Amino acid sequence: MSSRAHRLGVIFLFIFTVAAFGCASFQPRPMDQVPFKERAQTQQEGKIRVTAAVLSEEESQEIFDVPLYKKGIQPIWLEIENKKKVPLWFLPASVDRDYFSPLEVAFANHFGYSDTANKKMNRYFYERGMGMYIAPGEVRSGFVFSHLDEGTKTFNVEVLSADEDRTFTFFIPVPGLRVDHQEVDFETLYPKGEIVSHDEEGLRKALASLPCCVTSKDGKENGDPLNIVVIGDGKDVYHAFIRAGWDETETIYGASAIKTGISFIFGGRYRYSPVSGLYVYGRPQDIALQKARETIHERNHLRLWLTPMTFEGKSVWIGQISRDIGVRFTTKTIVTHKIDPDVDETRIFLVQDLLYSQGLAKVAHVKGVGAAPIAEPRGNLTGDPYFTDGLRAVMWVSSEPVSLEDFEWVDWEDPVQQLSTAK
Amino acid sequence: MKRQWLAISILCALMIHGCATATYNPRPLEEATFKSRAQTQEDRGIQVTAAVLSAEECKELFRLDLYKRGIQPIWLKIENNTKQLVAFLSYSVDSDYFSPLEVAYMHRSGFSKAARDQMDQYFNQHQMEVYIPPGSANSGFVFTNLNQGTKSFNVDVLGEDKDLRTFTFFVSVPGLRVSHSEVDFLSLYTKDEIVTYDEEGLRKALESLPCCATNEDGTEQGGPLNLVLIGEGEGDALHSALIRSGWAETEALSGKAATARDKPSVSGFKYAPVSPLYVYGRPQDAAFTKARKEIKGRSILRLWLAPMLFQGKTVWLGQVSRKVGVRSASRPDETYRIDADLDDTRGAFLQNLWYSQGLAKFGFVKGVGASSISEPRLDLKGDPYFTDGYRLVLWLSSTSRPVSRADVKQVEWERPDKR
Numbered sequence: 001m002s003s004r005a006h007r008l009g010v011i012f013l014f015i016f017t018v019a020a021f022g023c024a025s026f027q028p029r030p031m032d033q034v035p036f037k038e039r040a041q042t043q044q045e046g047k048i049r050v051t052a053a054v055l056s057e058e059e060s061q062e063i064f065d066v067p068l069y070k071k072g073i074q075p076i077w078l079e080i081e082n083k084k085k086v087p088l089w090f091l092p093a094s095v096d097r098d099y100f101s102p103l104e105v106a107f108a109n110h111f112g113y114s115d116t117a118n119k120k121m122n123r124y125f126y127e128r129g130m131g132m133y134i135a136p137g138e139v140r141s142g143f144v145f146s147h148l149d150e151g152t153k154t155f156n157v158e159v160l161s162a163d164e165d166r167t168f169t170f171f172i173p174v175p176g177l178r179v180d181h182q183e184v185d186f187e188t189l190y191p192k193g194e195i196v197s198h199d200e201e202g203l204r205k206a207l208a209s210l211p212c213c214v215t216s217k218d219g220k221e222n223g224d225p226l227n228i229v230v231i232g233d234g235k236d237v238y239h240a241f242i243r244a245g246w247d248e249t250e251t252i253y254g255a256s257a258i259k260t261g262i263s264f265i266f267g268g269r270y271r272y273s274p275v276s277g278l279y280v281y282g283r284p285q286d287i288a289l290q291k292a293r294e295t296i297h298e299r300n301h302l303r304l305w306l307t308p309m310t311f312e313g314k315s316v317w318i319g320q321i322s323r324d325i326g327v328r329f330t331t332k333t334i335v336t337h338k339i340d341p342d343v344d345e346t347r348i349f350l351v352q353d354l355l356y357s358q359g360l361a362k363v364a365h366v367k368g369v370g371a372a373p374i375a376e377p378r379g380n381l382t383g384d385p386y387f388t389d390g391l392r393a394v395m396w397v398s399s400e401p402v403s404l405e406d407f408e409w410v411d412w413e414d415p416v417q418q419l420s421t422a423k
Numbered sequence: 424m425k426r427q428w429l430a431i432s433i434l435c436a437l438m439i440h441g442c443a444t445a446t447y448n449p450r451p452l453e454e455a456t457f458k459s460r461a462q463t464q465e466d467r468g469i470q471v472t473a474a475v476l477s478a479e480e481c482k483e484l485f486r487l488d489l490y491k492r493g494i495q496p497i498w499l500k501i502e503n504n505t506k507q508l509v510a511f512l513s514y515s516v517d518s519d520y521f522s523p524l525e526v527a528y529m530h531r532s533g534f535s536k537a538a539r540d541q542m543d544q545y546f547n548q549h550q551m552e553v554y555i556p557p558g559s560a561n562s563g564f565v566f567t568n569l570n571q572g573t574k575s576f577n578v579d580v581l582g583e584d585k586d587l588r589t590f591t592f593f594v595s596v597p598g599l600r601v602s603h604s605e606v607d608f609l610s611l612y613t614k615d616e617i618v619t620y621d622e623e624g625l626r627k628a629l630e631s632l633p634c635c636a637t638n639e640d641g642t643e644q645g646g647p648l649n650l651v652l653i654g655e656g657e658g659d660a661l662h663s664a665l666i667r668s669g670w671a672e673t674e675a676l677s678g679k680a681a682t683a684r685d686k687p688s689v690s691g692f693k694y695a696p697v698s699p700l701y702v703y704g705r706p707q708d709a710a711f712t713k714a715r716k717e718i719k720g721r722s723i724l725r726l727w728l729a730p731m732l733f734q735g736k737t738v739w740l741g742q743v744s745r746k747v748g749v750r751s752a753s754r755p756d757e758t759y760r761i762d763a764d765l766d767d768t769r770g771a772f773l774q775n776l777w778y779s780q781g782l783a784k785f786g787f788v789k790g791v792g793a794s795s796i797s798e799p800r801l802d803l804k805g806d807p808y809f810t811d812g813y814r815l816v817l818w819l820s821s822t823s824r825p826v827s828r829a830d831v832k833q834v835e836w837e838r839p840d841k842r
Contacts, residue, residue, distance in 0.1 A: 087841070093774035101767045104720065107747040122763075126796070132770065133841035165829060294519045295493045295568055296529075325525040340522050341543075348553055349522075352514035374547065404587055416508065416554045 026117040028065040028124060036063075036077065039175075043168045047083035050168045051141075052076060054153045056175040064125070066109035073100055073108070074148040074174075078130050078157065079141035086162045088134040094158030094167070096146035102129035105145045134159075150177045150272055151248035152238070171239060177272055178256070179248045181287040186234065189286075190308045197310045204412055206309055207394065208368045210318055214278035214303075216381055223278055223381035224339070225369040225388055227347050230304060230317040232397040237304070237317065239399035240359030241289050246302075247271045249288040271299075278381070280305045280318060287317075291353075298324040298337075300346065314396075321346050336382045341374075343386045347393050358401035364394040364410035391415055444534050447541040448486060452549075455484050457498065464590045468505035471590045472562075474498045475574050477597040487530045494521055494529075495569040495596075499578065500562035503555040507583045510553050515579035515589070517567035523550040526566050555580075571599040571694050572672030575663070593663055599694055601672040603709035611708075612730045619732045626836055628731060629814060630790045636700035636725070636742055638803055645700050645803040646761070647791040649769050650741035651816040652726065653733055655783045660821035661739065664781030670711040670724060673697050693721070700803070702727045702740060713775075720747045722768065743772045763799060765810045766842070773815060780825035784818035786834030811840045 040053035054076050057069040068075060076095060082088040092099050100108075102125040110118045130142030146155065157168040198206055207229055213222040230237055242248075250256040252274040260273045271292045277284030285303035292299045304319040323340040340346055354360040371390030372378040379385055391413055461474035475497050478490040489496060497516060503509050513520055521529075523546035531539050551563035567576065578590040620628055629651055636645040654660035666672075676696045693714040699706030707725035714721040722745045731738040745762040762768055776782040793812035794800040801807055816834070820826045 091774055091777075093771065093778055097775075097778060098715075099771075101745065101747075101762050101764060101771065103762045103764050103767075104745060104747045107762075108719075110748075123796075126764065129767075131842050135841065298525075323522060323525065325522070325528045338528060340524050340528075342522060342524050342547065345522050345524075345550075349514070352512050353518070355512075356514055356518065404585060407585065409583070409585075416556070 025114075026065055026111070026121045026124070029062045031063055034059050034062045039172075040077070040079075041170060041172060043170070045166055045168065046164070048088065048159060048166060049079075049081040049083075050157050050159075051079040052155075052157065052170050052172065054172045054174050064109075066121070068105070068109070068145075069148060071105075071108050072148045073105055074146050074153070075143045076146055076153075076155065077141065077143055079139060080134050080157075080159065081139045082134040082136060084161060085136050087136060089160045090130065090132050090134060090140075091158045091160065092130065092132070092144050095144045095155045098147065100145040102126050102143075102145065149247075150174050151179055152242050154239075154242045171242060177248065178251050178253060179272075180251045180274075180285075181248070183251055184286045186286070186306060189306055194308045195310060196308060197313075200311075203309070203311045203316070204364075204366055207316075207318075207366045207392065210307070210368055211280065212368060212370050214280055214320055214381075217277070217279055219279065219282065221381060222378075224320045224322055225343060225378075225386065226280065226318050226320050227343055227369055227388065227392050228302070228319045228321050228350065229366070229392050229394040230319060230397055231311055231314050231394065232317075232399075233315050236314070236397045236399045237287070240354060240357070240397035243359055243401075244291075244353050244357035246289040246291050249290060250274050275301055275303070278303060278320065281307075285319075298326065300324070300349070302350070321350050323349070336384075339380070339384050339386065341377060341384065341386045343388050344391075351393055351395065354395060354397065355404075355407065358403065359397050360395055360407060361398045361402045362396035362408040362410055365391045365413040365415050366394055367413055368392050389415065444538055447534060447538040447545065449545055450484050450486070452484070455480065457484075460594075461498070461500075462592060462594060464592070466588045466590065467586075468503070469509065469580050469588050470502040470504065471578050471580070472500040472502075473576075473578065473590075473592050473594065475594045475596050479597075489526070489530075489566075490569060492529055493569045494526055495567050495574070496564045497567055497574075497576065498562070498564055499551050500560060501551075501555050501578075501580065502560040503557055505582065506557050508557060509555050509583070510581045511551060511555060511561070512579040512581060513551065513553070513565050515577045516565045517576065519568060521566040521568075523547055523564070523566065570671070571596060572601050573662070573666050575666045591667075593659075593666060599672065600675045602675050602697070602707070603672070605675045606708045608708070608728060611728055616730045617732060618730065619735075622733075622834075625731070625733050625738075626788055629788045629816065632729075632740060632790055633702065634791050635802075636702050639699070639701055641701065641704065643803055644800075646742055646744055646808065647765065647810060648702065648740050648742050649765060649791055649810065649814055650724075650743050650772070651729075651788070651814055652739040652741055653736050653816070653818045655736065655818045655820050661737075661819050663821055664776060664779075664819035665711055665724070668775050668779040668781050670713050673710045673712055676706070697723055697725065700725055700742065703729075720745065722746070722771075724772075743768055745771075760804060760806045761802065761808065763796070763806070763808045765808050766813075766839070769810075769815050773817070776817060776819065777828060777831060780827065781819050782817060782831050783820040783826050784832040784834060786816045787813040787837040787839050788816055789837060790814045811842075813837055813839050 036053050036055055036059045040051050042049060042051040060068040060075055080090055103122055106122045106125040128143050130144050131140060134140045153172045153174050155170055159166050210226060213225050215222055250272045256274050259270045275288045286306050287304040290299045290301050300323045302319055302321040304317045307316045307318050309316040323346040324337040325340050326338045328336060328338045351363055367390060369388055369390045369392055372387050374387045377385035377387045457474045457476050457480045461472050463470060463472045475495065481489040481496060501511055524543055527542045527546040534542060549563050551565050552561050555561045574594045574596050576592055580588045635647045637643060652661055671693050674694050674696045676699060693712060697710035708728050709726045711724040712721045724741060724743050726739045726741045729738045729740045745768045746760060747762050748760060773785060789812065791810055791812045791814055794809045796809045799807035799809045
């Protein structure tokens with residue numbers, strides 16, 4: 001009897017031990033067993049080499065054994081080689097102005113009751129932080145803990161030495177999102193014979209004669225106005241908008257629908273939520289981008305379609321931008337986003353957004369939308385009213401930063417004269 | 424049965440419509456008092472006047488509780504006395520501003536259809552327009568994200584010839600009793616107590632200051648005094664450099680419960696009072712914080728005015744630490760409440776000011792004493808910390824003179840360990 005009780009006691013003790021320590025063990029995987037470096041990008045300038053990789057959600061979990069993405073933290077692995085004869089200083093704030101410190105990340109992920117595991121975790125994060133000092137001839141690597149961005153992550157790596165400052169800019173795709181524009185085959189959208197190259201006057205006319213608005217799938221109903229034109233190759237468009245803080249958009253598939261549903265019900269943020277299709281050239285948008293707001297759940301949306309035109313060798317895109325200002329109930333789709341009826345205000349926001357992020361080389365205005373005064377607004381496909389001066393903003397975008405001195409106004413239509421029409 | 428339903432639906436309809444206010448009646452702008460606090464700046468023919476509305480003023484003028492939704496209107500008047508057209512860039516004031524009709528839509532509930540239309544009209548007509556023709560003036564509102572204490576913002580005005588004028592404003596918003604408003608700085612020291620130093624004397628004086636803040640009676644050592652701040656240029660250089668770098672003022676410790684209740688939920692933690700630590704036998708003269716959105720925690724900066732002058736400028740002794748979480752009943756084993764790696768926090772502070780162009784010069788002095796990760800020292804709450812033992816000395820620049828990153832100078836005093 002007593003031996004049975006003893007045995008039971010041992011079993012209980014065993015179970016208790018497993019329960020107490022089993023859950024709270026900190027077991028990161030050795031870094032060389034996680035192949036994230038295969039996706040690393042390298043840049044070399046002068047005698048400085050920078051290699052960078054962004055960890056995916058799974059890779060972060062494996063390497064750090066805690067769900068960093070769930071806390072909004074994204075580790076960036078860096079390796080900096082200094083072939084100079086003087087020391088080099090790396091500034092983690094160049095990667096993310098508000099980066100998380102290693103021990104801060106550890107603290108945010110501490111386990112409930114295991115002091116041992118937490119101490120081990122502190123040490124682990126601390127030792128893997130990227131230091132700031134790279135001695136002459138040294139190669140140094142480690143992690144910077146940044147704020148989470150899915151889709152494409154863009155960041156700078158700035159290094160200082162006694163004789164120079166250098167900035168390396170990275171654009172790194174993060175695995176995990178199925179982004180809409182990756183599913184479009186831009187090469188086969190238009191046969192070669194269909195693409196027209198325009199001079200400036202021809203471009204202006206061609207842009208003014210494009211359809212006023214997006215349509216429904218069958219092309220029978222007009223929706224939101226096509227109030228933006230973007231000129232630049234894929235890389236220019238992509239870099240300019242990503243740098244200005246625009247997020248890419250997931251295509252509609254099972255997982256994205258679930259993520260949208262969860263964020264709608266629980267009010268969380270799903271920055272990459274799929275957007276509905278609007279139609280131009282008989283097809284839905286080629287690219288949809290969205291920009292989240294700081295303090296409210298609403299966001300700005302823009303859609304772009306590649307046109308069969310080029311200007312000075314660059315692609316020309318037609319598009320539409322709207323600012324969501326809340327949700328409302330409709331008979332058609334049950335719930336829809338209410339857009340700001342002052343679509344010109346939203347258009348002006350975008351011009352400033354690209355100007356301040358140095359992605360805008362030139363801007364012009366062209367007719368084509370048709371004016372709708374505030375007293376007689378037009379409606380989009382979900383019945384939201386909008387009013388406009390009837391102009392399109394034409395934006396030449398650049399993948400390289402453009403300073404204000406190099407920025408140009410192109411004197412086509414004058415948006416100032418249109419002001420009285422709309423108001 | 425049928426009649427009962429009819430009665431209920433009529434009742435419901437009455438309730439829904441009965442509550443809705445039939446008209447939107449903002450107060451006439453001429454009666455508003457906020458303009459008496461407006462500040463004016465002028466640069467080459469452009470004059471900008473700006474005022475920030477308080478929570479009460481929003482309720483009076485718009486008849487809406489805009490602060491509750493995290494919205495803070497700024498009233499602007501721009502006079503164009505040049506010969507060219509200029510554009511006002513709302514993005515410069517707040518890159519995530521709210522559009523006028525967005526603000527109206529956010530506050531639509533409780534208003535009838537007619538009143539909502541009036542509200543849309545009102546907000547649309549009272550927005551600040553983009554273009555200001557030569558020889559004319561425009562005025563209106565920009566709807567920004569809420570800041571308590573001191574609000575700082577730019578107003579960029581771009582000419583047709585691409586001439587950009589930037590006006591930087593610091594406006595004190597009524598409502599928050601900030602920590603340093605309670606201190607009578609002029610009576611802290613007598614004239615004889617204040618010592619003027621040259622560079623070498625300053626270095627020695629800073630090294631011999633106490634290592635750490637203490638508890639109230641000075642019997643126990645708290646976290647180290649790892650910062651020294653000196654204002655360059657005009658009088659408020661230190662204050663403006665901190666505000667421009669994203670540091671927020673905090674509420675005075677003796678803050679009344681009433682102000683806490685008035686505080687909007689979106690910004691509560693950011694401005695909460697900072698617990699006292701003692702140097703020179705008194706709690707900090709000023710406390711600033713920088714809050715995180717994603718995780719609990721904020722960085723905390725405490726400052727004490729020292730009885731020292733360097734080239735006519737006041738010298739402040741300080742402590743910066745990063746509070747990474749709260750030790751709660753459910754997590755009694757937590758090792759850290761402050762980030763134990765104090766030098767990382769100090770380095771982040773240096774970069775923060777460097778990137779916001781508020782830094783003119785910096786250097787390091789001894790005075791804290793080193794402690795290592797394996798043998799950390801403890802602060803008053805028993806939290807461990809380790810440091811290389813140096814104090815960071817920063818000369819801050821006023822925003823009227825932003826310092827480009829390449830022009831930041833380093834004083835050749837101590838060289839901290841390479842890390």
